[in-house]
Amino acid sequence: MRTVRLVDVAERAGVSIKTVSNVVHDHPYVRAELRARVQAAIDELGYRPNLSARRLVTGRTGTILVAVTSIDVPYFGDLCQRLDRAVRNVGMQIVIEQTYATRESESAVLDQRERGLVDGVIFHSVTLSAEELAAHRLGLPVVLLGEAPAPAGVDHVKMDNVAAAAEATASLLAAGRRRVAFLGHERRGLSHTTGQRLTGYKQAIKAAGMSLDRRLYLRVDDYSPESGRRAVKDAIERGIGFDAIMCRDDLLALGALHALADLGRAVPEEVAVIGWDDLSIAAHLTPPLSSIAPDKDALAGQATRLLMERLNGYHGPGRHELVPYRLIERASSAATDSTVRGRDAAGSDPR
């Protein structure tokens, strides 16, 4: 295929190459009439500016790097899709990089490896500490997402995981549940995300005047449904009693529902279950799964806005913004006759 060159456009429009270049690079001092003539020639000939060359002139690529753990994790697939829309809305495009949550690849995201390819980075970091993030000489605007602590100088958007976990756990206690397990404590060390959710869970238990029982922290190897299933099955087989499970996320909750069905424990009658992320499958599980729903559109929109402000010259201190969430209550955590009796006995008001 023959490439249409700048000179072809100039000939067709009857202007100089410099004028075509000015139009392509959107310089302000081109007369409207000339601009229209050049644009007409560009459209007729199907000219596409060589973007690599254009970058050298404008210094902009029009591309934002989005770095997440893995897009086959439904939460990240969903988030990337919303970031894709938000970034398109401001006339740019995204490139997605998967870090698989390794320190090497997370460092590489910040390590300028992409310099010249992207204008900025939206980064859901999992493994790096605030000190490590601060130690990187960030050559590009970066907005951080997620629960890992951010250095003061860097923009950060997240939801309040502690408050959400406390609210969901409190809703189980208010419905009369007395032994609430937490599913998703990591065997290999507590992640930032799990740490905050566990903190909220503990706050709610203590606020209800109950004592913590470490046997109710159900540990997993990863966040797969299979891990959740095994953890719940093991706990029940070891005789650990509980009448509710607060899950770190919906995939673990899916595994919990599987284990409870296998062992013949009725949900929600015997065990209530609440997940996290409100994946599109949650409403269709058997029974439909209650879940904490982060406002992912707000997350994508706020991250994009903060990054664009940086790209457009904002050099002030890091902004730390929260996005809203909702606890969506479905059948998996509904109060039942027996839990209501338990609740009344415990002195709560019936609704």
Add this chain to the structure above:
Amino acid sequence: MRTVRLVDVAERAGVSIKTVSNVVHDHPYVRAELRARVQAAIDELGYRPNLSARRLVTGRTGTILVAVTSIDVPYFGDLCQRLDRAVRNVGMQIVIEQTYATRESESAVLDQRERGLVDGVIFHSVTLSAEELAAHRLGLPVVLLGEAPAPAGVDHVKMDNVAAAAEATASLLAAGRRRVAFLGHERRGLSHTTGQRLTGYKQAIKAAGMSLDRRLYLRVDDYSPESGRRAVKDAIERGIGFDAIMCRDDLLALGALHALADLGRAVPEEVAVIGWDDLSIAAHLTPPLSSIAPDKDALAGQATRLLMERLNGYHGPGRHELVPYRLIERASSAATDSTVRGRDAAGSDPR
């Protein structure tokens, strides 16, 4: 942050700028000793070549565009993740573009819009015909994925959807099911993918000596669980009887399981269900969902290999390759006493 320039590296290594440039661009005629000295200076100073400039020299970006409908569809999230790994394995990276299955954005994928940004394209096209694909002057190597027909000249990787649908439907009939519905016929016109799966379904029905019943084609507005749930619920409420459902995909199957649970129809005793894609959630649904599992690793690997061959100079005719699949049988389609009785009455051999 101060940028390390080519000249800084040259000074540190005590060589000319030209020599540094030759090392950076991997020219073969640099002496090993000089190359080592330059590399040491690059490492010490943390020099990163300006990739946009480098592209102008090498003509390669190291980036492959992957275009799919939407990565929040779990099948595509999963596929993109495998393509990411396969492309990394050959030392390149992917950029993901979502088309949302519109004709405009699918045309734009082929329309050289990305020229200068990527070296090649792996494209799951949904809306374009082979003629439309052929009509585009493809300026870059393209490998097509999926069920849409590909022009003869273009490389294409897919699985045999007709054979897989026939096999799954036949397995339901062999287990004694007598009225198998097909869930996922699109109200707004049959897509290539659904068309092939419906064809396989019909082949199996006819091969069993049964007649087709168009009332058993359950139509949907989209491929969401909610659409699947509504279609199955409507059919049952309209009195359409069936003892099995062959679903276009797992998300529709999830909706079917939801509707059957709501209406008190036991799965698999009263209605067997088979999905498609074998999503990671399938094994954990209640009951665990039988599903057709395309070999997604093979799909990603073969597409990457074909594209790399094109990038490395292959200019021959389009290759059309098939990837394997497996029917994973789980509880949702298990034979039951009553279906076995039905099967025996119909003269099949009991297993």
